[in-house]
Amino acid sequence: MxxxxxxxxxxxxxxxxxxxxxxxxxxxxxxxxxxxxxxxxxxxxxxxxxxxxxxxxxxxxxxxxxxxxxxxxxxxxxxxxxxxxxxxxxxxxxxxxxxxxxxxxxxxxxxxxxxxxxxxxxxxxxxxxxxxxxxxxxxxxxxxxxxxxxxxxxxxxxxxxxxxxxxxxxxxxxxxxxxxxxxxxxxxxxxxxxxxxxxxxxxxxKCVDGRGAEAVPPGQYTVILEPLAVGDMLFMLGYMGFGATAFQEGRSFMCDRIGEKIAGDNITIWDDATDPCQRAVPCDWEGVPKRKTVLIESGVARSVVYDSYTAGKEGKQSTGHALPAPNTLGPLPTHLFLAAGDAAPEDMVANTNRGILVTRFHYTNIIHEKQTIFTGMTRDGTFLIEDGKVTKPVKNLRFTQSIVDALSNVEMIGRGAQLTEYAYVPALKIASFSFTS
Amino acid sequence: MKEVVNRAVQRAATAGATYADARVIITRHQSINTKNGTAEALTDATNQGIGIRLIADGAWGFASTSSTAPADVDDTADLAVRIARASATLSTGHVELGPQEPVQAEWSSQYEVDPFSLPLEKKLAFLLEADKIMREVPGLDVATGELNFVREEKWFASSEGAEIVQTRIQSGGSIEALAQGNGEVQRRSYPSSLDGDNANRGFEFVERMNLPANARRTAEEAVALLTADPCPSKTTTLILEGSQLALQVHESCGHPTELDRVFGTERSYAGTSFLTTDKLGDLRYGSDLVDLYADATIPGAMGSFGYDDEGVPAQRVDLVKQGIFSGYLSSRETAARLGLKSGGAMRASGWNRLPIIRMTNINLAPGRSSLEQMIRETDDGIYAATTKSWSIDDLRMNFQFATEIAWEIKSGQLGRIFRNTTYQGITPEFWGNCDAIASQDEWRPWGLLSCGKGEPVQIMWVGHGVAPARFRSVRIGVGGESG
Missing domain, CATH: 3.30.2290.10 (PmbA/TldD superfamily)
Known part of the structure; x- marks a missing residue:
């Protein structure tokens, strides 16, 4: 030191x-x-x-x-x-x-x-x-x-x-x-x-339960995404559109939609680097205090995050989201939260007639920024749910899915949350998720 | 700095290391980013430090510091020994390094114009000229440009007696045009996306890209994509342009042939590989036309060097011969497990990172066709260009790529353009359906700067020599857009 x-x-x-x-x-x-x-x-x-x-x-x-x-x-x-x-x-x-x-x-x-x-x-x-x-x-x-x-x-x-x-x-x-x-x-x-x-x-x-995995056909499935998968998905969403540079250049899915409903009523997303649930920091790389910024509130698009440069372009105050200068990405939310619900993990499974339980994603990448479509693989623990029970492990699947669409179809939200590499998030049960191979 | 690396090695031996090597690296990195007529980012960064890798009690340790002061070097060597001894509490008890004659040598990359000898104004003006031309195209929203120049000097010494000094100059860049509207964001890049094209060359490499001459077409294509038809969903013939094929080789051949992945040492992060050792020499990876090889000796290519970070000379290694999986990227330790000599692929992204197996220049050998001939011979298909998105599973089998643009091929002719083009496949099936590769006339190395691997992550520069190639029965148009 x-x-x-x-x-x-x-x-x-x-x-x-x-x-x-x-x-x-x-x-x-x-x-x-x-x-x-x-x-x-x-x-x-x-x-x-x-x-x-x-x-x-x-x-x-x-x-x-x-x-x-x-x-x-x-x-x-x-x-x-x-x-x-x-x-x-x-x-x-x-x-x-x-x-x-x-x-x-x-x-x-x-x-x-x-x-x-x-x-x-x-x-x-x-x-x-x-x-x-x-x-x-x-x-x-x-x-x-x-x-x-x-x-x-x-x-x-x-x-x-x-x-x-x-x-x-x-x-x-x-x-x-x-x-x-x-x-x-x-x-x-x-x-x-x-x-x-x-x-x-x-x-x-997970390893023991995953032995003897069988292939299931691609298609639309109900999914239960554990927090690691949700965190990955939320990071991709933030990278695509919660930063002011993407917003000002017309690249963000939030463009022209502030105040509009873009996700389900049960979805609230914010960024707060001062919350000790995250790896907290007091300020950004310009020394500006970190401010809690609500991005989506009960499904309604509210705001994006700013640094001093992008805030200056709109006559606003920085929200304290600058990355080290210089950077071409602009400000980004690095301490994301998705509001937890009240569902116990076992209840999420019990309430699923047929679906896939996903431990985490692998190698996610953007397919369509405006439609928030991303792709990736499941990894290290993917299971089939039938009649309210986890019945067998399944081989990894590729998904190609709009994140905003997924967040418009969240049926249950886990009652706990976990700090992942990218966000502090609960598990989500999503009515329909597209597996493509 | 020769004294510094030798001091580190000697100190490590004194502290108990049975093998040690040390690298001092000094870099200067100048980057220029423009956006819509302004200098978005101008950076001149210098960086130096030493990394010490050693074996003590039969296990590996590594420590690094940005200070090359004698006392700090000694402390760092001592720390590396302590770390190795901690590793030894949960180790195999021995590390076998394959034989390597210690080398005393100097190596430099070749260049005509030192980019650091030129005034920054000249380099900035070069980008701003392309920027201005792009912005003259109606409908364009954002014009960006990027140039990167690196000078790297590296001193290596080992307890076996190796002493190697290497210097390289790197140059590269790109331009990008972005148009948005009607719920679409479309980009076109030249000469390629991501970090553009890069080489171990001087400023002459950037001049020959001729960014201004390609600026208008790049911008016009971005705007045209906004109203283009979406890529159809079907199984068809796919012809890949060079830069996209370079990434295809990177993801589906380069990574799975890394022998450390095969042995499971990347399992928790990037994953493993379907190219397990029982398949060596037997597995049909691709069609008879497919010859893939690593070659770190290609002059100027981004993955070229004189010696890797274990002091092993740069070399050529066959990976796939006439479609049969035939070799690995390897290190002294991993090659020894197969009874082989190192293929010279141990590389670290900096003084502060441990050398791990990395791609060098992973190349697809040229064939006998041409892009023009491949298109002419295709009744129905697409010609897809420039990487937009990439994803592949942890075994390197199931992949999905998106490209910035594709042209429809009907009855041997290029037609309308498609937006949001995706294609998907399984590695050996995809390469098994390769039925034509363009000749040496269209073969060229591409230089990528952002290959991620390892923990802590290492972002490495690699090269891929390819000519356009054709693949039959490929599934395209998978989830590229909805509605």
Missing amino acids: LGEAICLELLEAALAACECDQAEAILYSTNSSLTRFADSVIHQNVAEREVMISIRAVLGKRIGCARGNQPTKDEVQSVARRAADLARVSAEDEHFVSLPGPQPLPEVPTYSDATAASTPESRAKAVANIAAIAEKHGGRASGSFAADSAEIAVANSLGLRAYFPATDASLITVIADDDSSGYAEWRGTDLSRLDPEALAHTAAR
Whole structure:
């Protein structure tokens, strides 16, 4: 850890060296570790330490950016001068208004001592326990166990100063044999909340239940999507259309539909990076405080998320969703929520006459942005439901489905929610979902 | 930096490593993005650091740092040993590296014009000229352009005595036209989508793309797609343009021939492979026309280098010969499990990443036909171009691709264009239905920058040499649009 004082001192030096009208400096220091295992053996085990400095220089409406990764005053000043040099020869961007001014940041839990204290030995011990559980069920364990700590500092020439330390951890595991595989994962800020053995039991149960999978014909099926699949779907939706750049360029499914019904009454989606259910952060990469932004409320399209640039184009306030400058994606929601319901998992199955239970998706990609059609495969636990019971495992299927259509046909919503890689979401029972091969 | 990598290797040995290698990499990356007449993003990034990979107590450890100061290098080597010893608590107890004569060598990519020697204004103006031409087309909404230039210097040393210095210059880019309306968003890219086309070449590579000369057609096609007919849903003949075929080779041949995937070490993330070792030399992967091979020695191609990140010389490896699955992309450790020598495919995306098996240049050998002949010989089908979407299962069998555009083929003639074109298939069936490949005259390498693999993820640059090819009995028009 460099600490707040050193981080901000480096950024002050950068700002002082950047001869321009406005300047922004970001420091991102990481100390990352990841233990990777396959076939119940640790085969890759890595650590990384890096300090990155990024400077955005503004001359009138000309902008240039430079980056470096040596945390010395000489280096950050050199980076700052390079950013200013780029700004001088850049083309004007008439839509640029200003970098953001200082604003108070919310207090949110971003750091866990337990995560920062993770060691190669402690991770190896957890993996060994997972491997032992896999073996008891006739399987072998694969996966990864990551623990990262970081410091993020943002400063700009308008007086904005932001700093926070952060931790992030994840454990994912696939337990598999020659015939079947099951998956489970945990993600969060605080490693003390992780129960590796519970994850292993979940993945092992999926693996055991998945043995002897049979093919079912493609077609329209009722589906129960477990949270991992829902999270993937919600991420794709957010990428396609919840960002202001897609909205302003007419690419988003939200275009011309704000205030209109686009999903079922039971669907409410928002982004809130300050909620501790997510890996919370107080501000975005411009140092602007994160604001809860309701995107779809009871099925009605409400808003998209903004950074200072896209907000400036519409005379609005940034919602605190900037990615590191420069980027061509524009602002994106990175802390999505879908409102949970009251259905127990067993009730969702019991209320399904014939359907498919999906553990997670694999390799999803966009087919049609406006119609929110995406494709992908099921993976690591796909099951047939008949007459209210899970009757047998089925081979993986490819789906090609409109997400908005799916969210207009949600019959039941799970009562719990899980933090996935992309979102905090419950399970969904969807009346009709298109499997294409 | 030679002293730094040697120091790391020596320190690792002192700390208990039985094998160690170290890489220092220094990069400079300049990227230029334009949008609708403005510079959307101008970035000049420098980056350096050291990665130390070693074996201690019969297990692997890896640690990296952006600091090359002696004390930090020593600490990082010590950390890698500690990590390896933690790995050893759940390991096979030994790592067998296949034999490799230690090499002392220097290698550089060839280029005519160093892109970093040119003023940024010239490069920006080059893109803005194409941008202006695209925006002159009525109905166009967004014109974007991108150029990327990289200089990478890499020092490698191993405890076996290898000392290798490699330098490469990379250049590439693309333009994209976007039109939207009537519930449609349509894009056309040139020369290809995603990151465009890229090569281990200088600025001359970008100049030869001639982006301004292709800007108007690119924009006109994007606008025309808004009112084009949707791709019909049927089983028919498919002819693939080069850049789309490059991605088809990438996903359905490159990834499944990675021997680490075959051995299950990517199971939890990207998946495994249907090309298991019992199928080597037996499985019919494609028709007799299909010859696929890895070749890291193609001058200027994006997946070329002098030595991989284990110090193994760049080489050519057959993957599919006359339609029969015949080889793998491999490393010293994985090849040894099959009693083979490494195919030289261990690559890391940076100093902070562990080398893993990656594609080099994975190529489809040219055939004897031509695009013109393949179209002329087709009664009914489509000619599909430029990647729009891609998805494939965790065994690399069941795939679905979408392309930016397709032209209908009727009675040997190209006709109307189709929007939202998709096609779907199963890898060996698809390649088994390949009945024509264009000749060397139309063969060329494509350079992709965004191949993702590994945890932590590594985004790697790879190449694919292809000429257009024809496939019979392909299912097209699967769920590309509704209503």
